[in-house]
Amino acid sequence: MRFAQAKCKFCGGSATAQWEDADPQEAVDRFIPMIACNPCADAYRQRNDSGSEIVSNCYRLSRASKKERAEIVGDIRTALVVLTRTYAYAMMHILRSQSVLWSEDFAQRLIESPEKASEILRQYRAEVRRMAKQGIAA
Ligand SMILES: [Zn+2]
Numbered sequence: 001m002r003f004a005q006a007k008c009k010f011c012g013g014s015a016t017a018q019w020e021d022a023d024p025q026e027a028v029d030r031f032i033p034m035i036a037c038n039p040c041a042d043a044y045r046q047r048n049d050s051g052s053e054i055v056s057n058c059y060r061l062s063r064a065s066k067k068e069r070a071e072i073v074g075d076i077r078t079a080l081v082v083l084t085r086t087y088a089y090a091m092m093h094i095l096r097s098q099s100v101l102w103s104e105d106f107a108q109r110l111i112e113s114p115e116k117a118s119e120i121l122r123q124y125r126a127e128v129r130r131m132a133k134q135g136i137a138a
Helices: 027-036 038-063 066-096 106-110 113-134
Strands: 002-007 014-019
Touching: 002 027, 014 038, 038 066, 038 106, 038 113, 066 106, 106 113
Parallel strands: none
Antiparallel strands: 002 014
């Protein structure tokens, strides 16, 4: 096993690259620029996992009959409140922002337009990126 100090591709912070002695040099050269530090890797994983769970909950809701919707909407709302908060905190870490943009309205928008879940997440990311760039506290 070999190690080298590398730079995180997301934040530029220090990260440790690690590879097997037998790995070809060209594979190592390709892999080192893709290294992420642990906090960035965790934040991206959390964002991606919570994002796909949000989309799958919304998909279930959008496919439900009126009767079924009435039965599942409460549980889905509870799940979406937790998932959107996780998503929002992950984006805060990704953007190195000092504040998190989140309220229950985030879950409510998804409940109202579940078929637009991916679009709502995309708009959210654009909004927090814009705010982080301008240094606006949420
Ligand atoms: Zn990083």
